[in-house]
Amino acid sequence: MSDNKYWQSFGELNNSEAYQQASKDEFREELPFEADTKGFLQAITPRRDFLKYLGFSTAAAAVAASCEVPVRKAIPFTNKPEDIIPGVSDYYATTYVQDGDAVSVLAKVRDGRPIKIEGNDLSPLTSGGTSARVQASVLDLYDTARLRFPSINGKEATFDAIDKAVTEELAALKKPVVFLTTTITSPSTKAIIGEVMAKYPGTKQVVYDAVSYSGILLANKASYGKAIIPSYRFDNAKIIVSLNADFLGTWLSPIEFAKQYAKGKKINEKKPEMTKHFHFESVASLTGSNADERYLHRPSEAGSVALGLLNGLNGQSVSISDATLKKQVEKVAKELLAHKGEALVVSGSNDVNVQIIVNAINELLQSNGKTIDWATTYNTRQGIDGDFAALVNDMNAGNIGALLIYGANPAYSWFNSKKFIDGLKKVETTISFNPKADETTQLCKYSIPDHHYLESWGDTEAKTGYFSFLQPTIAPLFKTRQWQDSLLKWSGSTQDYLTYFKSYWSAKVGGENGWNKALQDGVVNPTATPAITTTTFNSSIVASAVSAISNLKKGGKLELQLYEKVAIGAGQQASNPWLQELPDPVTRATWDNYVIVSPSLAKTLLNIDLSDNGQADAYEVQPAKKVVKVTVNGKSVSLPALIIPGTHPDTIGIAIGYGCTDKMGKAVIGTGKNVFPFVDGSGNTINYFVTDVTAELTDDLYKVALTQTHGSYDTKQGKRTEVMKELALVQFKEEPNEIREDREKELKPYGGLENFEKEGTIYPYFDKPGIHWGMSVDLNTCTGCAACVVACHAENNVPVVGKPEVMRFHDMHWLRIDRYYSGDASNPKVVFQPMMCQHCDNAPCENVCPVAATNHSSEGLNQMTYNRCIGTRYCANNCPYKVRRFNWADYTGSDSFPDNQVGIVNDVVMDMNDDLTRMVLNPDVTVRSRGVIEKCSFCVQRLQEGKLKAKKESRPLEDSDIKTACQQACPTDAIVFGNVNSKHSAISITRAENPLRTFYSLEQLHVLPNVNYLAKVRNLDTEEKDEWLKGDKKEEKKIEAVEKSS
């Protein structure tokens, strides 16, 4: 086991005063008591206040008592559909569609309204996995900012009026009609577009992706003759090299890749082998944080790194000026050479030449046909930057007659949005189908909002041959219309889209029965999985790519990398409060974008020396961060700076997707700034980095809601290895029993591992008859993607509290993902640990509750009874894991007195309490009021439902009856849940098969958690391991020095 010190914050790394203070404090904020030494009773007005409160309560009780009981109505159906039973949830297969992305999902529909999204197990692409954005998409359906009716020039109009006006205008046009869409994977929609094109000759379609993949598409066209993206098979690779491709978070198809990646990271304890993952990047990303080895370079060096790898593989010399980076590239090249045919190199670059080099590397490594599959290819990204730039020029030249915009919002996300807007004004007929009044729609004459995907019919083909269907799960909430219906009308067809869609598919899937089955399953897959095939590589173009890269200009003093956040992406769902409040896995910040700087740049740019305790504390304790003004080509943006290790010292990073128009929703107001104008559009393809920027410190401060230090607590050893455990693969092979022996040694005085439960306590031992719930979390396959966090939000009605409340440590997440650093403080290794209520069998929270509102169930659940809780918060104080959350205000609008909200919670929270938004609430879970504690319940409503299902069928419980929300959402199956009393349950099998890695967090406290973790094993060889531990020795010395001085 690594004896490293693990740290969450710089204060913890340095063991600073603020950290020591914070970990001892009961609550992380100042309590609202006046600092008065005289004691409560002698304070200025306690007796009178007491009498006032007493009088008020008595009066309130009297008023409440004299109130009439409200008469409630029960209104049944008039003609009940046979298969709908009120109070029973139905699941309909449909597909999450966002730009090109298509994820097959099941929508849980309760009494006519979708309330939760789950993965669809029948899809071979995701196998039931989801992402944070997919989980949050159900809330978008109930977004109050959605357009509620069609309009002409901003005035409400009927569909008939619009249809008439549009068909007349289109018929009178002399200039061509252009479809400006995001990538469309729907075969039926493409056919309909074809029909419109036939009706209006000269019509063309331009595909625009907010985040461009032109580089890879064009490179593949040059290398392989087809502008498509092949399937990547991370599961077939023994060695994965990613050149700045965040494939676990945001790149191309993260859910699918995470699933494949996890296969290589699952460890068989008897034969420990796993994939090795090298990652080159400039700004810390989710994938980089998961890598075994992360190497840092400037964004401008991306080309030379790829070229260096190619040269290294060819046995030529690597020409990189930075000596460390050169060594690292050489090392990776050596490793790759040793794994020909089982290696995969991917690159996130949008530079054609870099992607051609990567293609050449993969060709050398014989990846095509093994880890790269040309038999099935992606349709999810088709936009070519050059096409769109040409369209903008045409528009400005006045050559476009009509623009039909679906999904695309270039007025926000195109780097030269002004030029686009100017061009748009010269287009005669502008029609937007976008569901919200985004920047582009505001400028269009006609707005015909499309349905949300949960209200729509449709089909998708994310990968060739893999179809996924959409079906409505709720009647349209507003006067919206599917855009295909509009197109059909305008093309002169009398069919509506449903009829068209059905006749399009019925023949293909085998008539009415096949159609029904396709809709029920949600997917149609190839009958046999196509064998992986290769394709011929055109090597002649490599030389020109090499010379182009060699001639790239060198970066300036400081470079800028623009990146996508896991939750926000390019900003399509930025108005979703769940996603805004989701702590970013890497930075742990919510509600904003910011400038990411490395610790060493912080010293020069921000004048913050993190090794200086006072400065580190000042930086970390105060939410106000120093604001930096970043200037590129005369355009500048001022944003707060966050110090994130794992970032190149000469690079700053800023997330795109923020700062869109206020009309997108309450959640985007005042959160972050738009940095799309910084995108470099000087080449053939746009680039998401800038090689020369200036950043200057301003005098301003800006508050950022960072959650990293919210749940911190002191541990005796000060290294956190009792909370989470990690070791290198070489260590695990040498001493596989190390973790177990360590646990045994620690528990020896209290009965050892075997008898610890009975002998480590003075309390009696309780039988565990029947069911005993348990959960296991594999830290090796957990990527920290945070899908579980949002799933928990949706399932358990966890409230959104808003940025000001998060800053006051009032965030309510039942499940948080802790980020731990170790090793070299400038480029540390990262471990993500999901932390939720551990449901301790000997729970310290239960003993201190004065009203027994939290107590233990015979099934091992640590129960929380809201209606009994009086809000002393003793339990939260006594919880060693800091997972209990207190309702400081009435976030859910469930109290009778509006005064509990006004002035306390902000507009976003009030918006979450809108009657429309509240439709997303799960009716099986109580909505908590002000003044009570809440926490993870192991999704007890699902447990009860699963048990009841088994009881009704008169059979023992099975694993398939119950999946907790977090387990269901997990794309890597890192979470296993079930009845530990059954020997055949997945949880028992997992624990039995992984005895060497199983550990319990803070086990020595004898709290007896029902959640176990499987230790993280990092694939490091001996040399890398020594390097990793060396970084740590420095820290230990520092601690010793601090201890001596104090």
Place this chain on the structure above:
Amino acid sequence: MILIRSIIRPFVLGSVIFLIFSFGNKAKAQDGKALFSQNCASCHAIDKKLTGPALKGVEDRWGGDRKKLHDWIHNSQAYLKTGDSYAVNLFNENNKIPMNAFPSLSDKDIDAILDYVKDWKPATPAAAAGSAAPVQEGDNTLLFGILTLILAVIAFILLQVNSNLRKLSDSKEGIVSAEPIPFWKNRTYIAFVVIVLFLVGGYYTTKGAIGLGRNKDYQPTQPIYYSHKVHAGTNQINCLYCHGGAQDSKQASIPSLNVCMNCHAAINEYKGEKIYNEEGEEVNGTDQIKKLYEYAGFTPGEPWDPAKAKPIEWVKIHNLPDHVYFNHSQHIKAGKVQCQTCHGDITKMDEVKQFADLSMGWCINCHRTTQVQFKENGFYSIYEKYHEDLKNGKIDSTKGITVESIGGTECQKCHY
């Protein structure tokens, strides 16, 4: 003595045999009754025609051949194909509405139903009168109250007399007594009155506070005077026929209009016993059926178009607080609890009122004493230790495994 013994022996034996016999009979008839109301009652009555013909004398009409009847009931459409003339006539007479097939009913079940139909007798007014008119128990509270008051006044007067007498005797003996304090200024009296008022007030406040939100006997006026007594009592319609949600869902659910119209498309007048409401006024059943037609948008004699229907806004009687999770199917299907256990004798209520107070104490008490289907339900097979303890007598088999013993009184069984 010997004589008595010799008489007793055959007597006991005889009565035992009689009891077994009569119980056996009763069980059979009861089964028939239950099966009838579950399967047949929605379309057939015994003494009148509903959707299907009246069943009285059905065996004779079929020529006493039960075999034929078995086949007919199992699958009437298949039987029609045999060309049996009586069956074909019957089918034509009843507007060619096919009778539902009941393949799940065994021959024995059908025999039980037929026996029940054969032995059925219309309820006589005498029997009804016998069961009615319970002896009114007098309410003695008022009497006790008056008695207490009188006694209190007497005690007060006696105390006054006592003190006056003492004063007299004192003055006789020359002891100077303090100026007498009138009783309304006497601290002892005042304190006494205050304490009494406090106790009485406290008692009623506490009782009132506990009762907040509880609505036992709540009996709101409904948009239609729907009599459960007529439907579930007189006509023996199974509860689940209308409240099907009770076995599948958390909500028992109020039947939708199409369920009402299943029967009432044919039944358009009320001819049963007179119905009286709480005020003692007579309720015209036929008028109530007309009200239903208004909601349903139905004109007798024409086919019903559900699209014309308006929903009926019933007043919800049983209201649980939002923080309580209650699941009907858990109790009906898994627990095999009778509806009447919580809803009272619904078959005798015209307009329904809330029978139980739905308090937590009421729930918990039932969970403490009610046994789960421990041996019958396969789910509980995982409780191996309990099964063993039951076998070797460590657990009292008469008390059995109650809901409480498997954790049914824990907070998160109902609050989450």
